[in-house]
Amino acid sequence: MENKTKGHLLEENLSYKTVNAWEKVSEEEKEKAFQFCEGYKSFLNRAKTEREFAREVEDLARKNGFISVEEVMRDNTRLTPGMKLYRLVKKKAVLLAVVGKKPVTEGLNIIGAHIDAPRIDLKPNPLYEDTGLVMLKTHYYGGIKKYQWVTIPLALHGVFTKPGGEVINISIGEGDEDPRFTITDLLPHLAQDQMQKKMSEGITGEGLNLLFGHMPYNDEKVSEKVRLNILKLLNDRYGITEEDFISSELEIVPAFKAVDIGFDRSMVGAYGQDDRACAYGAVMALMEAEGVERTSVCVLTDKEEIGSVGNTGAQSTLFENFAAFLCRHITGSSDNSLFRCCLENSRMLSADVNPGVDPNFEGVQDKRNASFMGKGIVLQKYTGSRGKVGGSDANAEYLGYLRKLFNDNGIIWQSAELGKVDQGGGGTIAQYVANLGAEVLDVGVPVLSMHSPFEITSKIDLYMNYKANRVFYMSV
Helix, strand or coil, rough: CCCCCCCHHHHHCCCCCCCCHHHHHHHHHHHHHHHHHHHHHHHHCCCCHHHHHHHHHHHHHHHHEEHHHHHHHHHCCCCCCCCEEEECCCCCCEEEEEECCCCCHHHHHEEEEEECCCEEEEEEEEEECCCEEHHHHHHHEECHHHHHHHCCEEEEEEECCCCCCEEEEEEECCCCCCCCCECCCCCHCCHHHHHHHCCHCCCCHHCCCCCEEECCCCCCCCCCCHHHHHHHHHHHHHHHHHHHHHEEEEEEEECCCCEEEECCCCEEECCHHHHHHHHHHHHHHHHCCCCCCCEEEEECCCHHHCCCCCEEECCCCHHHHHHHHHHHHHHHCCCCCHHHHHCCCCCCEEEEEEEECCCCCCHCCCCHHCCCCCCCEECCCCCCEEEEEECCCEEEEEHHHHHHHHHHHHEEEEEEECCCCCCCEEECHHHHHHCCCEEEEECEEEEECCCCCCEEEEEHHHHHHHHHHHHHHHHH
């Protein structure tokens, strides 16, 4: 072995360098990472919308001994260490908790993620016929590159709510025998004008119309035969009429499944990994949390991709209400000062993804402050744009605490920000919990092709995120 000089030793001791997690973990840990991601892929296939994700989490929680907030309130149960509970909010957001041994006024250990993803929604009156084809009018949701959503197989998920309150669940395009849908594009031979436009204008928002049918109803007196035939088929299968579209939430998502990527199967390719990559790890870690010292909470919100608005978004009172409920049923007191003390002493990981460096597009990143696939979880002191606007900017003391926590427990991590200054930017739910007084840091996994219909993550990063979540929940 080559003798190390004094300079080499100094460099090792004083320099900060990221490491490749694959090279640092044992073969046993690699196998665990692969096994973890099999469950992850299966979960992604079952949960392509926020409603589906919330339903899957509720089922998982019940199987793992969690009881609902409604049950606790009905029985006026006093919460004691080790108890597990959850709350489902409007069927599109979920909060879970494991009660800790320490007084709740010492704060909560919170991991928050969002379970919505960029997609295409249907307009309230979507159905129309043109040139013998039935199309559905749409309105895209969140930040997408519109051209990425054409000429790929698509599925339709969501709910119709009848005037009497009956809810009809829809999922078409996932089964092997199901039909698929698509959004068409112009052939290259006739696309001279289109090809001269900016990429953002080549496909317009109003041009994202879903191809939905082509066969006419057999009645010569009907003017729109194909449209009528589609309405009849929908009525025969689901008992719905065209007016029922008004009270529906229908989402168009990619029809393909989560798969392994790479000849070495080291990555996962799937729709919706922003931010379900982090949400899944947060949930699975809490399912295994036993004997926690501080009460541990998992917050899964909706609407992050459009600003965390609405009564299921992080800007709503859903987390405050849940935290107040915990304080009241743990302490037996409704004293507001106890609740505020709890919030100010809480710690949170805002679990959201970060763009990994893509060798095809390196120019948008400051590589000294960027995240790389396979180098572990990403610690982001701030997000935001145009001078950190929209980022909570974590305190240095909290970063120091988490560095020690992760280092002491063998969690491989890297530090990064969201691209070059003034290149763009974005925000997470961190700022909304930070506004309540808690310490918050953005922590997540690197992703390639973020916000596309097919995002890429590293299996070792996904597993390291899950391990980091377990360590955080158990921290004192």
